[in-house]
Every structure is written in structure tokens, then in C-alpha cells.
Amino acid sequence: HLSCNPQAAQEWAANQKLSCDPRLLFFGRMLRKSSLDELPQLFNILRGDMSCVGPRPVVADELQRYGAASHEYLKTRPGLTGLW
Known part of the structure; x- marks a missing residue:
């Protein structure tokens, strides 16, 4: 997907995420929303x-x-949510 879509490749390089990830199926979207x-x-x-x-x-x-x-980051135990 990234090799065929330069805009998606640029988004991935910047954020390590895709706003419209083609690998995410209906069930996965429902899990994330809930x-x-x-x-x-x-x-x-x-x-x-x-x-x-x-x-x-x-x-x-x-x-x-x-x-x-x-x-400093590694000294802290990871959490479910951030300070926000």
C-alpha cells in the first residue's frame, strides 16, 4: 500500500500511523471505536x-x-492512558 500510495507513505513516515489504514477490517474498527x-x-x-x-x-x-x-522515558512504567 505504501509503495503504491506516496501520500500514505509520507503520512506513515511522519506519524507511524495511517488515517485510512487498509489493513483494518470492520471488526477491528468496531473494537477501536468501543x-x-x-x-x-x-x-x-x-x-x-x-x-x-x-x-x-x-x-x-x-x-x-x-x-x-x-x-527518562524507560524509567517510567507504561500506562493505559497519558496525563491528558
Whole structure:
């Protein structure tokens, strides 16, 4: 999709997200709208791996975007929602 659609490739390069992601099916859109896709995160909170409020977990490739502050980010337990 990205190789055939330069605008989508540019959006992906900037945000690592697509506003109209063709991989997302009807069921997935419904899960996201209802926030049920966050349910597994609740189990991580109950296990103590995550907190309710804190920075969202990121993959290693995204961590480079934090630059010199990445070590500060890693000291904090990830959360289900941010401070907002």
C-alpha cells in the first residue's frame, strides 16, 4: 500500500500511523471505536506490568524519536492512558 500510495507513505513516515489504514477490517474498527482493544492492557495493569496513567508503551524503533530523553522515558512504567 505504501509503495503504491506516496501520500500514505509520507503520512506513515511522519506519524507511524495511517488515517485510512487498509489493513483494518470492520471488526477491528468496531473494537477501536468501543475501546475494547484496550482490554488486554487492563490485564497488564492488574498484573502490575503497567500503570493506569503513564506514557504509552513504544516499540524499539520509535524510541529513537525521544532522543537524549529516551532513558527518562524507560524509567517510567507504561500506562493505559497519558496525563491528558
